[in-house]
Every structure is written in structure tokens, then in C-alpha cells.
Amino acid sequence: MRENLHRFFRAARGAGVHVSPAESVDAMRAVAQVGLTDRAILRDALLLTLAKSQDEKLALGDCFDLFFSQPEPRQDQPEANSDDASQDADQQADQSPSSGPVSEPGEGQPPESLGPLAQMLLSQDRNAIQAAIASASGAASLSDIRYSTQRGMFSSRILDAMGLQRLRDDLDALTATNPSLAERLRAALDALREAVRDTVSQGLALYAREEAENLRNDILRNAPLARIERRQVAEMRALIRQIARRLRERYSKPRKRQRRGHLDVRRTLRRNAAWGGIPFLTAWKRKHRDRPKIVALCDVSGSVAQVSDFFLLLIHSLHEVVDDVRSFAFSSHLIEVSEILEKKSPEEAMAEIMSKVGFGSSDYGSSLVDFEKDFMSTLTPQTTVIVLGDARSNNLDPRADILRRISERSKRLVWLNPEGRLAWGFGDSEMPRYATFCSVVRQCATAQQLERAVSDIVATYQ
Amino acid sequence: MAEQKASTSIEAVESGLAAQGYIASRQIATAVYLSQQIEKPILVEGPAGVGKTELAKAIAAWRGMKMIRLQCYEGLDEAKALYEWKYAKQLLYTQILKDKLGEVLGGAQTLHAALEQLHDFGDVFFSKEFVEPRPLLQALEQPGGCVLLIDEIDKSDAEFESLLLEILSDFQVTIPELGTVSAITPPTVILTSNSERDLGDALKRRCLHLHIGFPEQRLEERIVESRIPGISQTLRRQMVGFIHEIRSLDLKKLPSVSETIDWARVLVLLQASELDTEIVKDTLNVLLKYEADIEAAHPQITTFIAKAARSNVFG
Numbered sequence: 175m176r177e178n179l180h181r182f183f184r185a186a187r188g189a190g191v192h193v194s195p196a197e198s199v200d201a202m203r204a205v206a207q208v209g210l211t212d213r214a215i216l217r218d219a220l221l222l223t224l225a226k227s228q229d230e231k232l233a234l235g236d237c238f239d240l241f242f243s244q245p246e247p248r249q250d251q252p253e254a255n256s257d258d259a260s261q262d263a264d265q266q267a268d269q270s271p272s273s274g275p276v277s278e279p280g281e282g283q284p285p286e287s288l289g290p291l292a293q294m295l296l297s298q299d300r301n302a303i304q305a306a307i308a309s310a311s312g313a314a315s316l317s318d319i320r321y322s323t324q325r326g327m328f329s330s331r332i333l334d335a336m337g338l339q340r341l342r343d344d345l346d347a348l349t350a351t352n353p354s355l356a357e358r359l360r361a362a363l364d365a366l367r368e369a370v371r372d373t374v375s376q377g378l379a380l381y382a383r384e385e386a387e388n389l390r391n392d393i394l395r396n397a398p399l400a401r402i403e404r405r406q407v408a409e410m411r412a413l414i415r416q417i418a419r420r421l422r423e424r425y426s427k428p429r430k431r432q433r434r435g436h437l438d439v440r441r442t443l444r445r446n447a448a449w450g451g452i453p454f455l456t457a458w459k460r461k462h463r464d465r466p467k468i469v470a471l472c473d474v475s476g477s478v479a480q481v482s483d484f485f486l487l488l489i490h491s492l493h494e495v496v497d498d499v500r501s502f503a504f505s506s507h508l509i510e511v512s513e514i515l516e517k518k519s520p521e522e523a524m525a526e527i528m529s530k531v532g533f534g535s536s537d538y539g540s541s542l543v544d545f546e547k548d549f550m551s552t553l554t555p556q557t558t559v560i561v562l563g564d565a566r567s568n569n570l571d572p573r574a575d576i577l578r579r580i581s582e583r584s585k586r587l588v589w590l591n592p593e594g595r596l597a598w599g600f601g602d603s604e605m606p607r608y609a610t611f612c613s614v615v616r617q618c619a620t621a622q623q624l625e626r627a628v629s630d631i632v633a634t635y636q
Numbered sequence: 637m638a639e640q641k642a643s644t645s646i647e648a649v650e651s652g653l654a655a656q657g658y659i660a661s662r663q664i665a666t667a668v669y670l671s672q673q674i675e676k677p678i679l680v681e682g683p684a685g686v687g688k689t690e691l692a693k694a695i696a697a698w699r700g701m702k703m704i705r706l707q708c709y710e711g712l713d714e715a716k717a718l719y720e721w722k723y724a725k726q727l728l729y730t731q732i733l734k735d736k737l738g739e740v741l742g743g744a745q746t747l748h749a750a751l752e753q754l755h756d757f758g759d760v761f762f763s764k765e766f767v768e769p770r771p772l773l774q775a776l777e778q779p780g781g782c783v784l785l786i787d788e789i790d791k792s793d794a795e796f797e798s799l800l801l802e803i804l805s806d807f808q809v810t811i812p813e814l815g816t817v818s819a820i821t822p823p824t825v826i827l828t829s830n831s832e833r834d835l836g837d838a839l840k841r842r843c844l845h846l847h848i849g850f851p852e853q854r855l856e857e858r859i860v861e862s863r864i865p866g867i868s869q870t871l872r873r874q875m876v877g878f879i880h881e882i883r884s885l886d887l888k889k890l891p892s893v894s895e896t897i898d899w900a901r902v903l904v905l906l907q908a909s910e911l912d913t914e915i916v917k918d919t920l921n922v923l924l925k926y927e928a929d930i931e932a933a934h935p936q937i938t939t940f941i942a943k944a945a946r947s948n949v950f951g
Contacts, residue, residue, distance in 0.1 A: 197841065200674065207673040208646070208666070215646060218666040226840040228681070228847050454723070 179205065181317045182220070182241050185380040189237040191230045197223065213242060240380060288348075289340035295362035296355075303366070307373055310335040316377040328374045333367070395622045399481045399592065407483075410621065414484055415520075417625045418491025467498045467556045468631070469584070471545065473563030474528060475505035475536030481592040481619075482532070483524060485562040488624055490520045496632065500552055503527050504541035505534035510549065536566060538604065539573040546576045553583040558631055561589045562618070565598075565605040572604040574611065581611040590618035590627050645669070658687070658694035659859045667846040668695060677804050677825035679789075679835070679843035685892030686848045688828040689787055695824060696783035704778075704823075705785045706771040708792035714799060718809060720768045726761050762813035772803055773817065781821030789839075790832040797839045804842040850892060853880055859893060864900045874911045875900060877944030879923070885936065887929045895923050911941050 179202065183193045193201075201223040208219045217238050225231040294302055314331035330338075341363065348356035394406065394413050441457035470489050474482040482503075489501050493515050503511045509531055514523045553559065559580055565572075581587040589612045591598070591605060598605035609615045618627050650665040660668070668691075671678045680688045696703035706717055733740070744750040769777060775784040786800070803809055807819035827843060829835060851859065856876045860867060876896065883890050891899075899922045908915050916937050924930045 194841070200676070203674045204670050207670060214662070215666055218663050219670060222663075222667050222670060222844045222846060226837070226845050231845075231847060 176202075181381075182238075183224075184317060185237050185241050186224060186234055188381050189233045191225055191234050191237070193224055237380070240376065243376075288344045289337060291337040291341045292344045292359055295341075295366060296359060298362075303369070306336055307332065307366075307370060311373055311377065316374065317381050319374070319377050320382050322378060322382070325371070325374050325378060328377070329367070329370050332370050332374070336366075396620050398619045399484050399621065399624075410484065411487065411520075413621055414487050414624070415491070417621060417628075418488065418494070420625075467554065468492065468496055468500075468558050468560060469549075469552060470499065470501045470560045470562065471508070471541075472501065472503045472511075473505065473536055473538075473561075474503045474532040475563075476533050477536060477566055478564050478592055479533060482562070484621070484624065485590075486515070486524050486527060487520050488628060489562075490515050490523060492628065492632075500549075502545065502549070503531050504536075504544070505531050506537040506540060507531065508541040508544035535568050536563070537570050538563070538565065538567040539571040542573045542576040542580075546579065550579070550583070553580065555583070555585055557584040558586045558588060559584045560631065561587070561608075561612075562592075563589075564591055564593050564603065565589075565608055566602045567604050569602045572607055574604070574607045577608055578611045581613070586613040587611060588614045588616070588627070588631060590616055590624075592619045593617070594619065652698040653691075653694050654862070656694040656697045657862050658690060659855060659862055660691070660694075661848075661851065661855055664691065664846065664848065667844050671824065671844055675807075675822055677827060677843045678846050679827045679829065679840065680846045680848055681829045681831055682848035683850070683890065683892055684830055685894035686850060687893055688826075688848060689785065691848075692783055692785040692826040692828075695826070699783070699824075701780065701824070702778060702782040703785060704771050704775045704782050705787060707787045708789050708796070710791060710793060712792045712796055715770070717770050717772050717796070718799065719770055719773045719811060721762070722766045722768050726766055729761065764814065767811070767814070772800075773809060775823045775825075776803070776807065776809060776817055776819040778823065779820050781819075782823045784823040784825045786825065786827045788830060788832075789827045790829040790835060794833075794836065797836050801838055801842065804839070850883060850890070853877065856880075856893065856896060860896060860900050863897050864904055867900055867904050868909060870910050871903060871908060872900070874941070874944045875903060878911060878916070878940050881936075881940040881943055882923065882933060885933060887924065887932060888926045889924070889929065891923045899923050911944065913938050913941060916941065 180198075183198045183201070186193050201220055204219045204223045205216065208215050210216055217235070220238060221231050221234055225234045288296070291306075294306065310332045311328075313335040314328060316328055316332070319325075319328055341359075345356055345359055345363075348359060391413060394410055397406075397410075399410070436459050438457045438459045442453050442455070443451060445455050445457055446453050470492065472482060472485050472489060474486070478485075486503070489499070493499050493501070493512070500510065500512045501515055502508050511523075511527050511530075514526050517523075518526065577587070589605075589608060593603070593605075594617055597603060598609075605615075614630075616623065616627050618624055646662070646665050646669045649669045650660055650662070653660045653665065653668070667678050670676070680691060682688060692705075693703060695701075741750045741753060744753055767773075772784070775782055789797070789800075804825060807822040808816050810816045850856075853876055856879070857872055860872050860876060879891055879896055879899075899919065902919050902922050903915070906915065906919070917934070920930050920933065920937075924933060
């Protein structure tokens with residue numbers, strides 16, 4: 175049973191419930207207390223000790239039901255040890271037909287000369303077959319299955335462990351002597367294959383989810399945003415939203431208490447004058463902390479259309495983390511989009527912004543002129559300016575002088591460029607010229623880079 | 637010391653709590669049983685008014701133990717939750733010491749010897765004498781154990797959580813000047829949370845996580861039955877059925893068990909024998925706490941009553 179519980183913990187991790195070693199120890203202790211006989215109570219006990227939120231409870235509950243809907247490997251059989259089991263199977267296959275009956279003969283029982291698997295199939299004892307599948311999947315260590323491509327391999331491993339070889343021999347023999355029985359056996363074998371395939375799929379659902387999800391997220395996280403395939407866009411959106419949520423959790427915690435600085439001697443003395451200057455009450459200098467002020471300029475022109483979608487999504491989430499964010503979108507001219515991003519859902523907001531200014535050919539110069547004309551006053555010495563764009567200005571005047579003035583008026587100027595460093599300065603890229611006025615220039619082509627960049631920006635205000 | 641009943645089995649917990657008027661679902665009983673057996677606190681989450689705090693009270697009453705309650709709020713700190721030094725007393729003693737200084741230092745010839753003697757007194761000021769125990773420390777000091785209710789932990793600051801960690805895992809607390817105070821009998825700890833903010837993983841790790849949602853219809857009927865014995869069966873069924881219908885609406889604040897009980901009381905007081913549109917309309921404000929919610933529920937009342945009545949026939 176210990177083995178079984180450990181397999182369950184693994185399945186639970188697959189279902190997205192974090193089960194640390196310490197938690198599994200607790201769960202073990204709890205299970206030792208309530209026993210295994212009552213499944214409903216076992217379920218409660220595991221849910222209580224392992225799940226740490228309502229969502230996890232639901233996931234774990236489903237996982238429990240799926241897991242325990244599989245018959246357990248029988249206790250009397252040696253625990254999952256693939257060597258033993260395959261030996262077993264070999265022995266079974268080696269047994270000559272005359273080596274004695276394996277199951278007791280009864281009325282209308284299949285001929286004794288057949289191997290145990292054939293006997294079992296023909297007698298149609300479903301419980302026995304289920305149990306045999308279960309113990310064979312234990313022997314084939316089904317819980318190690320990770321990827322859907324391994325399904326075939328595990329199916330055949332399980333079938334081998336059940337003695338498929340012997341069954342084939344029997345089939346050959348029967349086709350000559352007893353065709354009708356052979357027909358029945360063949361049908362039963364097909365049914366068995368199906369049952370095994372189901373078991374393997376279930377195992378895959380139980381044990382492989384974690385790996386598959388991690389792997390996919392990992393690939394996505396590092397995939398260039400500009401080259402995301404259409405079918406991955408939804409997943410990428412989900413991932414970015416996850417990143418945004420993480421940022422929010424990390425940075426939007428109410429921090430009511432001001433961090434204390436040095437002792438304020440003068441105020442302490444004054445406050446304690448009544449006690450003859452004995453400092454009972456202390457007064458502290460407060461550290462001044464800036465409130466985050468962010469101005470984001472997002473390029474939504476045709477050349478960065480793929481990426482700007484994600485940029486906007488991230489700015490959208492920035493609006494949730496930081497109170498004071500003003501966002502602007504531009505391709506050939508620039509408009510403020512703060513309100514759209516604040517009021518609408520991400521999808522609606524992006525659609526509206528794209529329809530207003532999106533997809534044009536970018537003109538950084540005139541967009542910067544627009545910004546200087548209308549919004550220069552929004553910049554204060556506390557503002558961080560973020561520019562998201564590839565700095566490709568179609569050989570128009572880049573107006574780097576405006577960027578210099580922006581940089582001078584603000585605390586920091588961060589440029590996030592979806593192109594690789596190699597491409598900067600080639601063709602119509604004005605990046606080197608702009609870069610001289612930026613405090614930070616980063617390549618920002620994958621979700622991971624995006625997360626790091628935004629995290630850094632927000633963290634400087636903490 | 638009151639007699640203590642150990643929770644020997646899940647059924648015993650269930651019946652023990654029921655004797656105190658707390659009808660526990662099997663989940664809750666299992667959690668209480670396990671927390672006893674493997675000595676872990678229970679973190680209870682769920683909407684307001686489903687009986688999170690009541691659970692702690694019921695356990696305390698059932699096991700004949702004292703209940704110590706710590707209500708959390710923003711800005712709650714060590715001094716209010718754990719212990720504080722009795723500054724005034726210390727100050728007073730300083731004054732006394734000052735007067736007696738001559739006697740104390742009488743024998744000392746050199747400055748060094750005088751200082752030595754003074755040092756001994758310095759330690760006196762940071763002894764148990766001068767510690768004012770607050771709820772958490774009190775709970776550890778109960779010789780017969782107690783039920784410690786840490787209510788609405790989600791209202792406190794994240795720093796406060798860290799303060800709790802030592803108590804929750806080892807049932808002890810370290811006072812820098814004194815050393816470690818360990819529990820004589822580990823208290824039964826219940827933490828409640830309305831999920832206003834996410835609690836830290838470290839805290840969750842140390843607890844059994846129990847979620848109390850709205851009860852199922854049958855369970856809620858039993859709760860009403862145990863709380864308001866005078867209520868007729870028809871009315872009980874109808875009102876619980878009606879409340880379950882209401883909970884399917886998209887409301888600002890869904891009525892929870894405490895509202896059910898209040899409503900049942902009101903209906904009994906008004907001597908209603910079954911639900912009708914008039915009486916529901918008049919008493920809806922007991923159930924719903926927002927004007928907008930009442931307005932939203934208004935047009936549905938007749939249908940809901942009919943549904944509740946119909947479910948009775950088959951239920």
C-alpha cells in the first residue's frame with residue numbers, strides 16, 4: 175500500500191497539487207490513523223493533508239477518483255518488480271502444454287493444454303482479467319509513463335508481462351485443431367488489447383500531466399513570441415496571464431507598514447521630554463519610497479504585430495499591479511490607451527487598440543512628436559518610461575532628440591526590443607541611436623524575458 | 637482541570653460535536669479527528685457565516701477545554717498577540733531599586749564589584765515576572781490544553797504569519813530574553829480565513845486544510861433542526877430549499893448558514909407554518925444584506941417557493 179500511496183502522490187503532482195516530501199509524510203501519518211478500508215474517509219484524509227486550496231482540492235479529488243478507479247495490484251503478488259514479472263512471463267511461456275493444469279477444469283472449460291492467459295480469457299472472468307492487467311501494469315512500471323508517444327511501448331510491455339507470447343503459440347496451435355475456439359480466443363485477445371490500451375491511457379492521464387505541462391510551458395516560455403504558431407497563441411496568452419498573475423501576487427501586496435530607517439534623535443527626545451529625556455518611546459526616520467509611476471509606449475505597427483499583442487497583454491496586467499500607469503500605443507501616430515486597457519477585458523482592449531492605431535507602418539519620429547506635444551507633462555522624475563518596439567522607423571527621421579528629452583525628464587528609460595541584438599542597427603533599425611539615451615536596453619523576445627524585464631521594473635519601486 | 641474527552645474515532649467526533657449543537661459533515665469530523673491524532677492545526681477556509689468560528693467553540697465545549705481567541709486584524713503584532721513586557725512594572729521596580737541602591741551596593745568596595753552586583757539585578761527585569769502573556773502565549777501555558785482560535789488570519793499582515801510558524805509547527809515560542817516556552821499540553825489550533833488574501837505556503841504547509849462551503853440540503857436541514865428545535869418539518873424543508881435556490885443566483889453576498897438560522901428564528905417568531913410570497917418578501921432582509929441583492933431576488937421569489945415546495949414532495 176505504501177507503494178500505492180507513493181504512486182498516488184506522483185499522480186497528485188501530475189494533477190497540479192504540490193506534494194512536498196514533508197506533506198507526503200503527513201499524509202502517510204494521516205492514512206495510518208484512518209486506515210484504508212473506508213475509501214470516502216481515505217479521500218477526505220488525503221484531501222485534508224495534501225491540498226492547500228479549494229482548487230487543489232477539486233483537482234486532487236478528481237485525481238483520487240481516477241486513481242482508485244483502477245484496481246489495485248493484488249497484495250499477494252510480489253510488488254512491482256519488472257524483472258520478476260517478466261521472468262514469470264517467461265516461465266509461463268516456457269511451460270510445455272503438458273506441465274499441468276493451471277486453473278481447475280469445470281463445465282465447458284477450455285482445454286487444459288492452453289496457457290494461463292488463454293484460460294483466463296476464455297473463462298471470461300472479468301475480475302481476474304482486471305487484476306491481471308493491474309498487476310502486469312505494475313510489473314511494466316506504468317507509473318513511469320511520461321509522454322503520449324510511449325503508449326504503444328507500455329501496452330506491449332503489459333501484454334508481454336501477461337504472457338502474450340504463450341497466447342500466440344496457443345492461438346497457432348488452436349487454429350489447426352479447433353478453429354471456432356481459436357476465433358473466440360482471437361476476439362477475446364482484441365478485447366484484452368483494448369482494455370490494456372484504456373489502462374495505459376488512464377495511466378498517462380494520471381502520471382504524465384505534470385511532465386507534459388511543464389515541458390510545454392517551458393518550451394513556450396522560451397519560444398520567440400514573433401514566431402508563435404496560431405494554435406499556440408491561446409496557450410501563450412494563458413501563460414502570459416499566468417506571468418501577470420505572478421507579478422501581481424508578488425508586487426501588489428498591501429505594504430502598509432513603512433520600512434523603518436534610522437533613529438530620529440531629535441523627535442525621540444522631544445517626544446520623551448515628559449520622562450526627563452529617558453527614551454521610552456522611540457521615533458524613527460522613515461524611508462521614503464517612491465510610488466511606481468510607469469509610462470508605457472507600445473509599438474503596434476505591422477512589423478511587430480505578433481509581439482505587440484503580448485506586449486499589450488502585459489501592459490494590461492501592469493495596470494492591475496501598479497496604480498499609476500499610463501499607456502500609449504503607436505504605429506504612425508500615437509494615442510493614449512490607458513482607459514481602454516483599464517476598462518475593458520484584455521481581448522476587447524487589444525482589438526480596439528489594434529483597430530485604432532494598429533498594423534500601420536511605424537513612424538517612430540512622428541509618434542515621438544505626438545508624445546512630446548501632448549503628454550510630455552505626464553513625465554516626472556519618478557516615472558519609469560518603457561518603450562516596447564523594434565525601433566524600425568522605415569528610414570524616417572527617428573527624432574532621437576525627443577527621446578533624449580524624455581530620458582532627461584524621467585527616472586529611467588527602458589527599451590524592450592523583440593529583435594535580437596544582432597539585428598540592431600541593420601536596415602532601418604535605429605536602435606543604436608536610441609540606445610544612447612536609454613537606461614536599460616533589453617532584448618525581449620520570449621515570455622521569460624518579458625517576465626524578467628517587467629519584474630525588474632516593478633521591483634525597483636519596492 | 638475539566639475532564640477531557642479524546643477523539644477516539646471519526647464517529648465519536650461527529651456525535652461529540654453534535655451534542656454541542658454543531659452538526660459536522662464527515663469532512664469536518666475527519667479533519668478534527670486527524671488534527672488530534674497527528675497534532676496539526678486546522679486551517680478552515682470558506683465563505684463568511686458557514687460556521688468556521690462555531691467549529692472552534694464546539695470543539696472547546698465538547699472537550700471541556702478553555703477557548704482562547706485571537707482576532708486578527710491589520711497591524712496586529714507580536715506585542716498584542718504573543719507577549720509584552722510590563723513596562724510600567726519594570727519602571728516601578730527601577731524606582732524602588734534606585735531607593736534601595738545604597739543597600740544593594742553597600743558591600744561593594746570598588747566600582748567593578750558594584751557593577752557585578754547590578755548586573756544580577758538587570759536580569760531580574762527580563763524575567764517571567766515582567767512578561768504579560770497575550771493570547772498565543774496564554775494558550776501555550778494552559779496546563780490542561782485549550783482550543784486556540786486564530787480568527788480571520790487573512791486579515792493580518794504577512795509578517796504576522798511568520799510569527800505564527802513556530803507556534804504552529806512545534807507549539808513553542810521563543811522569547812529572546814527568556815528562551816523557549818513550550819506548550820505543556822499542545823493546544824488544538826483552529827485558524828480561520830475568508831481568503832481575503834492568499835496565505836503563505838509555509839503557513840499552509842503546517843496545517844490541515846479544511847474548506848467549509850455551503851452545506852448540502854440535508855445537512856443544512858439537520859443544522860436548522862438542532863438549532864431551532866421548535867420549527868416544523870415542512871417549514872424547515874421549504875426554507876432550506878428556498879435558500880438553496882437563492883444561492884444559485886449571482887448575488888453580492890450569498891446567504892450562509894448563519895443567515896439560515898436567523899431566518900428560521902424569524903419565521904418561528906412570526907409563527908409561520910409554511911412559506912408564502914408575503915412572508916418571504918417581508919423577511920427577505922434577514923437573508924440578504926444588500927439592497928441590490930434583494931432587488932435581484934425579488935422577481936424570483938414565487939418561482940423559488942414553488943420549486944422548494946415541489947422538491948419536498950419528492951425529497
